Amino acid sequence: MTPQKGTMTRDGPTDEHSRPDATAIAHAVRAGTRSAEQLCRQSLTAAQEADGVFWTVDPAALQAARDIDRRAAHGHPLGPLAGVPIAVKDSFDIAGLDTTLGLRTPVHRAEKDAEVVARLRAADAVVIGKTSMDQLGWSMTGQTPGRPPCPNPTAPNTLPGGSSAGSAAAVAAGIVPLAIGGDTAGSVRVPAAWCHVVGLKLSHASVRLDGCAPLAPSMDCVGVFATSIRDCRTTAEVLGVTGPDRAVALPRIGVPSRLLQHGPMDPRVAAAFEAALKHLADLGHPIVEIDFELRPRGTGRILTREAAVQWAGRIAPDEPDLLTAFDLGTRMDPATYAQARQAVAHTAHRAAAVFTHVDVIALPTTPLLPPAVSEPAAVLDASRFTRAASAYGWPAISLPLGTGPHDCALQLIARQGKDHQLMNYAEHLWEALTC
Known part of the structure; x- marks a missing residue:
């Protein structure tokens, strides 16, 4: 089980030539040895060239990065994700951008950031843009009708998994070191597995989902894609997840x-x-x-009923499975x-x-x-x-x-609420x- 050169360990990439994780990037930005603007430009260029991974980029990203560099130059304190480029699944609102959920017609144009996005910005992360997803988050292929196919950067010609496909692919391809997804039945963990990155699903209701389009509210959770567990921990804390983190030396x-x-x-x-x-x-x-x-x-009845209550009659999906679910859920x-x-x-x-x-x-x-x-x-x-x-x-x-x-x-x-303990066990x- 020895890692290959250039792969990951619990603290991030093993090869000295590999990309640093978000923790290392934020430390360098706070120290003034890395430029948030330069990092942002690199991520924006890669995002715009990655067909099928990003659906839109945030025009406010560069200015946000410049502001972080200016504050660093003046010795102002910076947040735990200082200058870190982050991608966000298209189910989360970003102020001024369309939220489409993979539909042909946007659900709405967001007037303000989702709670999750606002917390990331408050931690001085730089939100690069919105990533691809299966329609409404229902499927797990990572492919969406009428959109360019989302690739799997680690296994060409295979599916990246879904529904948070673009966020997993963005981290796997090195476009960003961190990305946010949503997990209702595995929509973070499956693409994390198939794209060979770390994927964390937080406890249900541990993070407010204001400004995130629901699928099944009794199961919807925020998830994090990263290359290290320590990045998952930092992001969880930024999102407000606290709790005991004691862990035994040899977990059963x-x-x-x-x-x-x-x-x-x-x-x-x-x-x-x-x-x-x-x-x-x-x-x-x-x-x-x-x-x-x-x-x-x-579980299946809950998913179909809650999805139908939220969306049946409001949207017109292309996916036959979604139409079937709406029909079953409406009649339940x-x-x-x-x-x-x-x-x-x-x-x-x-x-x-x-x-x-x-x-x-x-x-x-x-x-x-x-x-x-x-x-x-x-x-x-x-x-x-x-x-x-x-x-x-x-x-x-x-x-x-x-x-x-x-x-x-x-x-x-x-078990529920033991998010930090889980990350300690995972590190060990x-x-x-x-x-």
Whole structure:
């Protein structure tokens, strides 16, 4: 499990010639050894040349970068993301720009920044622009009708994953070191896995989603794409996520039993996951098999009902699956929806008992390697291992186990509100796997 030259460890790129992570960039900008304006210009140029990754750039970005350089030159204090170029999924409002959600007609032109964007700017990040996404965030291919295809920078001719495709691709391609996405059933973790970057889904309701277009409000969460866990931690704190961060030296790892009974898994994914577990066990980490419901009943009903309530009759999507979901959700009676919510809540309560025996749950992020562009995977297959954490509202993180086209990713899950503990466990385990 030794990292290849030029790949990532828990603190960022390993090769001295690799791009620095956001933490290093912000430190250099605060020290006056890097120019926020120069960084911004580089990212804007790359964004405009990256067909299918960015849908629009923010015309206010350069002025914001110049202001940061001016403040640095005068010795004024700068925020934790000083001068860091950041990309934002198109479901988040940026003042003065259209929010399209991948539709042919914009939903609206934003009058003010989303809460998340405002917090990033307050931390002195430079928002570069809006990235591509599946229509309404419903699918997981990363492709949108009527738009240029979003590429996978790490595995040409394969899908980047979705729905936060552009944000994952922007970090993977080095256009920006940090990007924001939205995760309802795996829409950050799956593209993070397929594009070989770190993808963090925060606990449900830990970050205000004002100014972010909803899909299923009871499951929608903010997510972060980065090349290091420390960047995820800083961004989470900027977004207001606080809490205890104590973590034991050797976290007890729970592995859901009967993974293969839920559906097929690529043999290369299974082999990499088993190798990672063996490596951790050899280092003394306790690993136990646990009973964990990966497909909580009622999740699909919640998604379709809440999406229909939000959007049916308001928009005209091109995706047939969305039209079907709107039809099913519109016709669903309130009692059925209420029963689905109760079923998921009951399963989540029962599932949380596992944390009396383990500190973190580990499983592959997705059972599939990135499919060829010509052979898109079904959402239910791609998100088979990510939907449970979303349904339960728990934080989860995807860690790349390599950067080759056939390398997979490890997903770690903690209980609700333990976001910082999760990142501590992730740092510890990723260091163990990459040293």
